[in-house]
Amino acid sequence: MVDLPSRARVVIVGGGVIGASVAYHLTKLGWSDVLLLEQGTLSCGTTWHAAGLVGPLRASESGTRLVQYSAELYAALEAETGLATGYRNVGGVIVARTEDRMVQLRRTAANAVAYDMPCELIGPERAQELWPPMQVDDLLGAIWLPGDGKVNPSDVTQSLAKGARQRGARIVERVRVTGFDGIDGPAGRRVTGVRTDRGDVEAEVVVNCAGQWAKALGDLVGVTLPLHSAEHFYVVTETVAGTHPDLPIMRDPDGWTYFKEETGGLVVGGFEPEAKPWRSPDDLPYPFEFQLLDEDWEHFSVLMDQALVRIPALEETGIRKFYNGPESFTPDNQFLLGEAPGLAGYFVGAGFNSVGIASAGGAGRALAEWIVAGEPQDDLVAVDVRRFAPFHGDHAWLRSRVSEVLGLHYAVPWPNREMESGRPQRTSPLHDRLAARGAAFGTRMGWERPNVFAPSVDYSWGKPAWLAASAAEQRATRSDVAVFDQTSFSKYVVSGPDAVAGLQWACAADVDVPVGHCVYTPFLNGRGTYEADLTVTRTAADSFLLVSSSATTIRDLDWLARHGVPARDVTEDHAVLGVMGPRSRDLLASLSEDDWSEEGFPFATSRLVTVAGVEVRATRMTYVGELGWELMVPVADAPAAYDAISAAGATDAGYSAIESLRLEKGFRAFGRELTPDYGPVEAGLVFATALSGTKDFLGRSALEAHRAALAAGGPRRRLVSLVVESPEPMLWGGELLLRDGVPCGQVTSAAWGETVGSCVGLGYLRHDGPVTSDWLAGGGFQVDVAGERYAVRCSLRAPLG
Structure with missing residues (x-):
C-alpha cells in the first residue's frame, strides 16, 4: 500500500475524468506537487459507464470553446502519453420530427457559423445516407456536425492520469476523504488540508472532483454544492445492419434518444421526459465501484419505444447489456466549477449533467488556470459555483428539481423557459397581490418575479401570445407611469473606516462622492474585464449601499470579501418598487410632501423620503430609460406603499417589459453584454470608469493596455x-x-x-x-x-x- 505524503500543494479528491483532467492541466501549468486521491480506483464512479459522446457545438461561445478543446486534447493525448483514448471523430447527426425542432436546428446552424464551427443543414435523405440504420419517413430535416466525436471514458481518464504522473503528480487509490481542515484568518476562512482514512494531508489548495459524493464533502465544510443523483439508462444491442466503427453519433431529441455504434451494435440511450431520482446526496453507498443499479425496463420503455420508431431493425435485435448508472445533476443543467465562496483554496469541479466526458478536458484546463492565476481566465459565469446560495442545497428541493432538469436535456430549448419544479422558494411581500392581478412569474436566485401581467404564458420561437400584454406595459412606462416589483435586487451595505478606500479599489468608477449621490460602476478583474455591474450609493461618510443583479448575490459578496471589502447582505430586509415613467414625479409628489422636482431631486441622487406615510429610500436611477425612482421599502411596509402607488394610477409591469425598455435605451446587462470576456472598451462603457482620472482601481492597468492596443x-x-x-x-x-x-x-x-x-x-x-x-x-x-x-x-x- 502506497503511503500518503504529509503535505501536498494541491490535493484533488476524486479520480474520475474530471479529477484526472485537473491534475493533468495543473502539472502542465508547472504545478507538479499535486496529489490525487480516489476512494476506489480511477474512473470507478460515474466515468466508466458514461456513453462517451463529445459534441463540441454548445449554446454559448464559451461552452463551445471549452468542449472544442476537449476534443482536440483527446485526439492528441495518445501521442503524449502512449495510452489511447479511443477518440474517433465520427461526426454527428441531429434529426427533427417537428417544425419547432427544425427552428431550433436552424438556430443551431447559425450559432455554428458564429463560432466558426462546421455545421450543415440537411434533408432526411442525406441524413439517412450518413446514418443508414434509421428510417426517415417522419423527419423534416436534420443537421450534420462533422466535429462530433466519441471516446472511451475510462481510457481518457487513464491517459490523463498518466500525463499528470509524467510531470510529477502522485495518484493514490483506495483512500477515502473523511473531512477537511481549515483556519480563520483576517481575510476569512481558508482550507489547510484533508483528512482521510489513512491519515491527514496538509494542502494549500483542495479540489473537490468527487462526482456524486461532492455535495456530501462540501456539506462537511459549509460549502453548498447543489447536486442530486438520478438514474441514467442505456442499452447496448447486438449487431445492427448498417453500423460500422465510424458511424456518426445520431440524436433524435423529439424521441428523447441518442445512438452510437459499439462493437457492431448500438448504444441506445436518452433523457426521458420525467427522470428517476436516486438516493439522497448524504445517503450514497460506499464502496460503490464499477457498479450499476437494477434494470428498470418499465422506466426505460419510453426511450425504447421511441428508438424502435427511428430504427425498426431493433424489433429483431437482441440486447447485450442494460446500463443503469447513477450520476449527479444540478438545478440548472450547468456544471459546478470554481473556488467556493467563503472558503479560500477550496475548488470544485462536479455536477456535469451527462456532459462530463465532453467537458472534462476544457473544464479541467479552466479550473487549473483559475487555481494557478487566482481568478478565472475565461467567461465561466454560467458554470461558476457562486451562482447558487445555501438554500439551493436542500435535499428535498433538489430531488424535485433533478427530475425536471434531466428531462429537459432533449426538450425544445424555448427562449425564456422557466423551471416549474420546487417553486416557490423566495417571494416578495407583494407576491400575493401581484398574483391576484394576473402576474405570470419567473424565477431568479429563487425569487418569484413578475415577468408579465398576462392570463397565460406560452413558449414560442415566434411572437408569443403574452407579447401584447408586455407591449401594453411598455407603452404605460413610456407614456404614463408603471410600477415594477424589483425586490429581488441584490443589496449590500459596506461601512466602516475602510469603506471608502476599499470600494475605491474594487470599483472602476470613482465612488468617493458626496453623501446622497449614486454611481454606476463595474467591478473589473485583473484582466480588465467584467466581474459585476452595479450601482453604489453613498449613504453616509463611511457607509455605502450597493445594488446589483438578482442572480449575483453570492458571487458579488465573495468577490468583495476576497478583495478586502467586507459587505453585509441586506437583500431580504427591503422590498424595491420601481416607479417609472414621465408621470412618476407627479404620482410620487401626490403621495409625499418631499421635493421631487428636477432641482430638488436630480438624477443619480438618493435620499430618505416619506411615501404614503412610509419612510423609504428613493434613488433616482432607471433601467428603463424614463424619469423614475427606485424605492427601497422596509418589507413590512411594502404592501401599503404598493397599494398607494397602484391606487394613484401606476400600471403593473414586469421584467419582460424591463428587458424591452432597457434594450431600446441600449442599457447593458451583466452575464450577456458584460462578461469576463469583455471590458469597458468593447462594451462602450469607458465613461463608467475612472480611467480619465488618476484614481487607481483593480484592472486599471489592463484596461489602459487594452484601450491602447485597440487604438493602435x-x-x-x-x-x-x-x-x-x-x-x-x-x-x-x-x-x-x-x-x-x-x-x-x-x-x-x-x-x-x-x-x-x-x-x-x-x-x-x-x-x-x-x-x-x-x-x-x-x-x-x-x-x-x-x-x-x-x-x-x-x-x-x-x-x-
Whole structure:
C-alpha cells in the first residue's frame, strides 16, 4: 500500500475524468506537487459507464470553446502519453420530427457559423445516407456536425492520469476523504488540508472532483454544492445492419434518444421526459465501484419505444447489456466549477449533467488556470459555483428539481423557459397581490418575479401570445407611469473606516462622492474585464449601499470579501418598487410632501423620503430609460406603499417589459453584454470608469493596455445597438449577425421594442478595424432568424438614446 505524503500543494479528491483532467492541466501549468486521491480506483464512479459522446457545438461561445478543446486534447493525448483514448471523430447527426425542432436546428446552424464551427443543414435523405440504420419517413430535416466525436471514458481518464504522473503528480487509490481542515484568518476562512482514512494531508489548495459524493464533502465544510443523483439508462444491442466503427453519433431529441455504434451494435440511450431520482446526496453507498443499479425496463420503455420508431431493425435485435448508472445533476443543467465562496483554496469541479466526458478536458484546463492565476481566465459565469446560495442545497428541493432538469436535456430549448419544479422558494411581500392581478412569474436566485401581467404564458420561437400584454406595459412606462416589483435586487451595505478606500479599489468608477449621490460602476478583474455591474450609493461618510443583479448575490459578496471589502447582505430586509415613467414625479409628489422636482431631486441622487406615510429610500436611477425612482421599502411596509402607488394610477409591469425598455435605451446587462470576456472598451462603457482620472482601481492597468492596443488598430469586437427593419421577426438573443452576407457577430440580447415598433437588441460585432459610426452607417447588416435573413440597422447609439 502506497503511503500518503504529509503535505501536498494541491490535493484533488476524486479520480474520475474530471479529477484526472485537473491534475493533468495543473502539472502542465508547472504545478507538479499535486496529489490525487480516489476512494476506489480511477474512473470507478460515474466515468466508466458514461456513453462517451463529445459534441463540441454548445449554446454559448464559451461552452463551445471549452468542449472544442476537449476534443482536440483527446485526439492528441495518445501521442503524449502512449495510452489511447479511443477518440474517433465520427461526426454527428441531429434529426427533427417537428417544425419547432427544425427552428431550433436552424438556430443551431447559425450559432455554428458564429463560432466558426462546421455545421450543415440537411434533408432526411442525406441524413439517412450518413446514418443508414434509421428510417426517415417522419423527419423534416436534420443537421450534420462533422466535429462530433466519441471516446472511451475510462481510457481518457487513464491517459490523463498518466500525463499528470509524467510531470510529477502522485495518484493514490483506495483512500477515502473523511473531512477537511481549515483556519480563520483576517481575510476569512481558508482550507489547510484533508483528512482521510489513512491519515491527514496538509494542502494549500483542495479540489473537490468527487462526482456524486461532492455535495456530501462540501456539506462537511459549509460549502453548498447543489447536486442530486438520478438514474441514467442505456442499452447496448447486438449487431445492427448498417453500423460500422465510424458511424456518426445520431440524436433524435423529439424521441428523447441518442445512438452510437459499439462493437457492431448500438448504444441506445436518452433523457426521458420525467427522470428517476436516486438516493439522497448524504445517503450514497460506499464502496460503490464499477457498479450499476437494477434494470428498470418499465422506466426505460419510453426511450425504447421511441428508438424502435427511428430504427425498426431493433424489433429483431437482441440486447447485450442494460446500463443503469447513477450520476449527479444540478438545478440548472450547468456544471459546478470554481473556488467556493467563503472558503479560500477550496475548488470544485462536479455536477456535469451527462456532459462530463465532453467537458472534462476544457473544464479541467479552466479550473487549473483559475487555481494557478487566482481568478478565472475565461467567461465561466454560467458554470461558476457562486451562482447558487445555501438554500439551493436542500435535499428535498433538489430531488424535485433533478427530475425536471434531466428531462429537459432533449426538450425544445424555448427562449425564456422557466423551471416549474420546487417553486416557490423566495417571494416578495407583494407576491400575493401581484398574483391576484394576473402576474405570470419567473424565477431568479429563487425569487418569484413578475415577468408579465398576462392570463397565460406560452413558449414560442415566434411572437408569443403574452407579447401584447408586455407591449401594453411598455407603452404605460413610456407614456404614463408603471410600477415594477424589483425586490429581488441584490443589496449590500459596506461601512466602516475602510469603506471608502476599499470600494475605491474594487470599483472602476470613482465612488468617493458626496453623501446622497449614486454611481454606476463595474467591478473589473485583473484582466480588465467584467466581474459585476452595479450601482453604489453613498449613504453616509463611511457607509455605502450597493445594488446589483438578482442572480449575483453570492458571487458579488465573495468577490468583495476576497478583495478586502467586507459587505453585509441586506437583500431580504427591503422590498424595491420601481416607479417609472414621465408621470412618476407627479404620482410620487401626490403621495409625499418631499421635493421631487428636477432641482430638488436630480438624477443619480438618493435620499430618505416619506411615501404614503412610509419612510423609504428613493434613488433616482432607471433601467428603463424614463424619469423614475427606485424605492427601497422596509418589507413590512411594502404592501401599503404598493397599494398607494397602484391606487394613484401606476400600471403593473414586469421584467419582460424591463428587458424591452432597457434594450431600446441600449442599457447593458451583466452575464450577456458584460462578461469576463469583455471590458469597458468593447462594451462602450469607458465613461463608467475612472480611467480619465488618476484614481487607481483593480484592472486599471489592463484596461489602459487594452484601450491602447485597440487604438493602435487591428481586429476588435464592439458592442452595438440594433433595430430590425421589419416588424415581422421575433428575436430572443443568440442570433447570427452578418454584413454584406459575411458573418460578423452575434446578438447578445433581444426583445420586442414597442416604442420602436420592431425587435431591438445589442450585439458584439467583429471587425478588422475601428467600429465607427460611419462604418456602421454604411449598412449591409442582417440578422439570421432561424435561416431567414432580415435587414438590421446597427449603431453605437441606442434606438431611443
